[in-house]
Amino acid sequence: MSDIVLEAKNLKKVYNYNTPNAFEALHDINFQVHEGDFVAIMGPSGSGKSTFINNISTIDLPTSGHVYINGREVRSMSSNEIGRFRFQNLGFIFQDFNLLDTHTMFENIAMPLSLAHVDQKKIEERVKELATQMDIVTLLKKFPNECSGGQRQRAAICRALINHPRIIVADEPTGNLDSKNSSELMNILQMLNKDFGVTIVMVTHDPLITSYSSRLIYIKDGNIETVLDRENLTQDEYFQKIVEINSAESREILQG
Numbered sequence: 001m002s003d004i005v006l007e008a009k010n011l012k013k014v015y016n017y018n019t020p021n022a023f024e025a026l027h028d029i030n031f032q033v034h035e036g037d038f039v040a041i042m043g044p045s046g047s048g049k050s051t052f053i054n055n056i057s058t059i060d061l062p063t064s065g066h067v068y069i070n071g072r073e074v075r076s077m078s079s080n081e082i083g084r085f086r087f088q089n090l091g092f093i094f095q096d097f098n099l100l101d102t103h104t105m106f107e108n109i110a111m112p113l114s115l116a117h118v119d120q121k122k123i124e125e126r127v128k129e130l131a132t133q134m135d136i137v138t139l140l141k142k143f144p145n146e147c148s149g150g151q152r153q154r155a156a157i158c159r160a161l162i163n164h165p166r167i168i169v170a171d172e173p174t175g176n177l178d179s180k181n182s183s184e185l186m187n188i189l190q191m192l193n194k195d196f197g198v199t200i201v202m203v204t205h206d207p208l209i210t211s212y213s214s215r216l217i218y219i220k221d222g223n224i225e226t227v228l229d230r231e232n233l234t235q236d237e238y239f240q241k242i243v244e245i246n247s248a249e250s251r252e253i254l255q256g
């Protein structure tokens with residue numbers, strides 16, 4: 001079995017802790033991701049998916065319990081250390097691309113390295129290398145609002161990969177893409193996972209997008225309700241099972 005790269009132990013998240021409005025969004029989550037896994041997180045709206053992904057990727061800190069990323073306990077680090085650690089270990093992809101419209105595509109992709117004061121020549125080499133892989137090298141001087149959604153998301157992938165992270169965290173990465181660009185993006189993520197061994201943890205509400213993963217974690221009311229491994233299933237067979245899990249849960253919600 002490959003190494004555990006991400007682990008949550010008894011992870012609990014309470015919003016507005018110690019106030020009359022306290023709300024426990026995650027109850028007691030235990031969760032492991034091994035190197036090379038491609039995990040999709042699904043669940044009804046408000047079930048805790050964003051809270052979960054934020055708490056296992058240093059964006060937010062648990063109220064109690066532990067999160068380990070590449071063996072480091074996140075809560076044991078200072079906020080400066082967390083920033084550095086995030087830069088060195090994790091790449092992020094978001095639904096709305098999170099590109100700055102006042103900066104060129106080049107500057108957006110280069111931003112993590114520019115902030116870390118990496119040598120300009122090295123930055124240029126790395127940006128060109130990634131932009132060539134993602135087929136956006138001719139767009140580097142353009143601004144994001146001059147590019148299509150698919151091109152912007154590919155720039156966001158370049159930015160996520162700029163520092164060779166071993167883990168990619170993606171929150172609804174296809175949420176603003178049409179079906180053609182969504183499947184192109186999923187082929188890219190699958191290629192990064194299969195050919196380069198990058199571990200991926202992704203939130204999505206779409207069974208088709210989940211069918212590119214190797215494991216589904218279904219969250220409901222702040223608990224992990226179901227885990228489904230793709231194993232030897234074809235993508236189509238896996239997709240059918242994902243749909244079944246989602247529709248069974250939807251039926252339960254309908255029936256109250």
Ligand code: ADP
Nearest residue numbers: 015023025043044045046047048049050051052
């Ligand atoms: P999902 O991503 O599955 O839609 P979230 O993780 O965003 O769910 O939210 C889980 C629950 O936590 C919801 O009931 C939501 O209202 C609540 N919640 C999320 N963020 C906050 C916050 N900052 N303060 C208080 N409650 C929150």
